[in-house]
Amino acid sequence: DAKTTQPPSMDCAEGRAANLPCNHSTISGNEYVYWYRQIHSQGPQYIIHGLKNNETNEMASLIITEDRKSSTLILPHATLRDTAVYYCIVRVKTSGSRLTFGEGTQLTVNP
Amino acid sequence: EPEVTQTPSHQVTQMGQEVILRCVPISNHLYFYWYRQILGQKVEFLVSFYNNEISEKSEIFDDQFSVERPDGSNFTLKIRSTKLEDSAMYFCASRDSGGAGNEQFFGPGTRLTVL
Numbered sequence: 001d002a003k004t005t006q007p008p009s010m011d012c013a014e015g016r017a018a019n020l021p022c023n024h025s026t027i028s029g030n031e032y033v034y035w036y037r038q039i040h041s042q043g044p045q046y047i048i049h050g051l052k053n054n055e056t057n058e059m060a061s062l063i064i065t066e067d068r069k070s071s072t073l074i075l076p077h078a079t080l081r082d083t084a085v086y087y088c089i090v091r092v093k094t095s096g097s098r099l100t101f102g103e104g105t106q107l108t109v110n111p
Numbered sequence: 112e113p114e115v116t117q118t119p120s121h122q123v124t125q126m127g128q129e130v131i132l133r134c135v136p137i138s139n140h141l142y143f144y145w146y147r148q149i150l151g152q153k154v155e156f157l158v159s160f161y162n163n164e165i166s167e168k169s170e171i172f173d174d175q176f177s178v179e180r181p182d183g184s185n186f187t188l189k190i191r192s193t194k195l196e197d198s199a200m201y202f203c204a205s206r207d208s209g210g211a212g213n214e215q216f217f218g219p220g221t222r223l224t225v226l
Contacts, residue, residue, distance in 0.1 A: 034214075043115070043202045043217030044154060098144070098156040098167055099215060 002027045002090040009106040012082075018075040020105050022088030025069040032093045033064060035073045036101075037084040044087065044101070047073065051093075078109045113137045115218035117203050123224045124193055132188045132221045134203030143186045144204040144215060145178065147171070154202070160186065193225045 005023040012018040024033065035047040048055055048062045050071075055062045061074040075082055087104040091097065116135045124130050136143050145157040158168040160178055177189045186205075190197055200222050204215040 038154070041148075041200060041220070043204070043220050044215075046214040046216065049214070098159060098169070099146075099154075100156065101154040103153065 002031055004088045004090055004102055006086070006088055006102065006105045008103065009108070011108050011110060012075075012078045014080060014109055014111050015077055018078040018082065018107055018109065020073040020075075020086050020088075020107060021070065022073070023070045024088070024090045027068050027090050030092050031090050033062065033068075033071050034089040034091060034099075035060070035062065036087045036089065036099070037082075038087070038104070039081075039084040044099075047086075049093075078107075080109050080111065083107060083109045115203055115205055115216050117201075117218040117221050119221060120219070121222045121224070123226065126195055126225055127192050130190050130193055130223065132190075132201050132203075132223070134186045134188070134218055135184050136186055136203065136205030137207075137216055138184070139207060140205035140216075141208045142166075142206045142215075143178075143180070144206075145188045146202045146204065146217075147199040148202065148220075149196075149199045157188070190223075193223075195225050198223055198225045 002024050032049050032051050034049040036044045038044045048057055048060050050062045050064055064071045085104040085106050087101050118133045143160040146154050148154045156169050158172045159166045175191050179187050200220045202220045203218045206215045
């Protein structure tokens, strides 16, 4: 799996968009970008994934650069409950494979 | 919405004792996982299980660990002789047979404390 780099921490005001960056310059053509989050000691929660097109679901949007070397997870209207550690994981989309979690970004949403 | 459940939420045991952590994955899922997270550290993969056998395991998953799917619903992690360093949160996860991607759904975890 390709290595990812994320800032260790970020702050965001409640109601504003939270933009979480991830660098994955060694990503290969068959690797997807996955985002998970972990709210204080709870189990990690899947957010979104993508290959090269931008993706949106009810939780977030994922913007992947054209060269696929970086991506941004966008929470359009952050709430206090979005305070969590966000993990960017790059991996091949094969069945059964492990998830390798890095340090992630601690996002703190402030009132 | 279906979810992964785990019991107990907190287990306290003495060093050297055996513990069994239980998980009920989402009912139509076919792939099952255990991860652990030592306090203040990263989430670490332990083992994956598919078609009634281990499909992948990490270097952490040594002979002290075993997994089992004793019936059609439960998935268990057994630690035969617990050590102090086994104290951690243990997360069970499951996913379906394919389709959209590698979304794994995690349970709330069991906090294991070894004294």
